[in-house]
Amino acid sequence: FLQVASPVPQGPNKWHEQxxxxxxxxxxxxxxxxxxxxxxxxxxDNPLKVSYSxxxxxxxxxxxASFQVVVDGAGTEISGGPLDSTYKLVQFHAHWGPLGGxxxxxxxxxxxxxxxxxxxxxxxxxxxxxxxxxxxxxGLAVIGVFFSRGKEHAGFKPISDLFAKVPRKADKVDxxxxxxxxxxLPARRDYWTYLGSLTTxxxxxSVTWIVMxxxxxxxxxxxxxxxxxxxxxxSGEGQxxxxxxxxxxxxxxxxxxx
Ligand SMILES: NS(=O)(=O)c1ccc(C(=O)O)c(S(=O)(=O)NCCc2ccccc2)c1
Ligand SMILES: [Zn+2]
Numbered sequence: 184f185l186q187v188a189s190p191v192p193q194g195p196n197k198w199h200e201q202x203x204x205x206x207x208x209x210x211x212x213x214x215x216x217x218x219x220x221x222x223x224x225x226x227x228d229n230p231l232k233v234s235y236s237x238x239x240x241x242x243x244x245x246x247x248a249s250f251q252v253v254v255d256g257a258g259t260e261i262s263g264g265p266l267d268s269t270y271k272l273v274q275f276h277a278h279w280g281p282l283g284g285x286x287x288x289x290x291x292x293x294x295x296x297x298x299x300x301x302x303x304x305x306x307x308x309x310x311x312x313x314x315x316x317x318x319x320x321x322g323l324a325v326i327g328v329f330f331s332r333g334k335e336h337a338g339f340k341p342i343s344d345l346f347a348k349v350p351r352k353a354d355k356v357d358x359x360x361x362x363x364x365x366x367x368l369p370a371r372r373d374y375w376t377y378l379g380s381l382t383t384x385x386x387x388x389s390v391t392w393i394v395m396x397x398x399x400x401x402x403x404x405x406x407x408x409x410x411x412x413x414x415x416x417x418s419g420e421g422q423x424x425x426x427x428x429x430x431x432x433x434x435x436x437x438x439x440x441x
Contacts, residue, residue, distance in 0.1 A: 191415050192248070195428045202386045209388045210431035211379030212289035213438070220375050220440040227441050231264030231372060231393065233326075235272065237363035243345045245412050247352035248383060248426055249276040252342060254364070261305055261324060265376040265391055265439065270305035270324040273313050275364055277301045277330070278382070278427035279409050288329055289382050289427045290394050297398055298406055299330035300427070301367055302382075322389040323381075326374075328367060333400030338366030343401075346411040351420075369397035377438040382428045396440075 199205035236258035244251045252275050259272035279299035280287025288300035303326040306316035316322035341362060348356040373396040380388040410422040 191417050198384055198386065202384050204386050204388060207380065207388055208434045209378050209380055209436065210386065211382050211390060211392060212428060212430050213377065213379065213433055214291045214294060214430040215375050215394065215438055217293055220438045223439040226264050226439060229263045232262050233365055233368065235259045235363055235365045237361045239272065240358045240362040240364065242355050242357045243342065243349055244355040245349040245352055247414055249278065250346060250349065250412055251276045264393065266324055267321065269308045271308055272303060272305050272364065275301060275303040277409065279406065279424060280427065281424050282407060282410060287427055290327055291430055297329040298332055299409065301328040301330060303364060318387040318389055320389060321391065324391045324393060327392060327394040328369065329398035330401045331398040332403055332406060335402035336399060336405060339401055339405055343405040343408040346408050350411060350413045352414065367399065369395050369399050371397045373441045375438050375440050377436050
């Protein structure tokens, strides 16, 4: 009858004990100080190209830290902008705050938080697979999209409706319908870009971040649906929330802007 509780994951301020890179020189997320961002004409001269297919999404999983839509790489490529090669989408997930709150995003803009932030994770095709790419300085490119609270996002609904089907860690449901993740991007494709890291352990400094300037609106109900996902808390199973890392020191990095 002796219950051995699975170790509840340590919060962000303890990660450096097991992952010293947490105090590294190119950690993410950051606060984007818009007046310090430098417009780089080169980014618009070679526009970011997003060519996703609409049947690339395979399943939704509860990873115990977020939801994760797993994508087969067929045809889901990005290139251009800050990227020197083609990167393929491997998964997308999100980070969010407390019910009804305005914090939850990982990046902030002049100190302003959004209730959630979507991450579309891509790996550099110069490597043989995501496992090889994940810890290389140019291994990953993550597109960040801020979610604001407003009208329902029709494109996000097929995904947010699935969260109730994957309440527990490792729960997984197949995506049987065609789905094009590009519908989650804002219409205006302007972004900030900088060199950073994964925002969860192992915190590898391998990410070229592309943070879209415009948020996309999702409804309060769709934000609430994120809490159908459950996770381990110190007092047992609870609603998954506040799974975001706060902004990290910029360490003199340049943030470029379109
Ligand atoms: N917030 S974030 O975009 O930085 C991010 C968060 C979590 C993960 C993850 O899958 O654990 C990822 S991941 O998809 O990049 N996976 C990293 C862990 C990994 C290690 C070894 C092989 C594959 C993936 C990214
Ligand atoms: Zn993330």
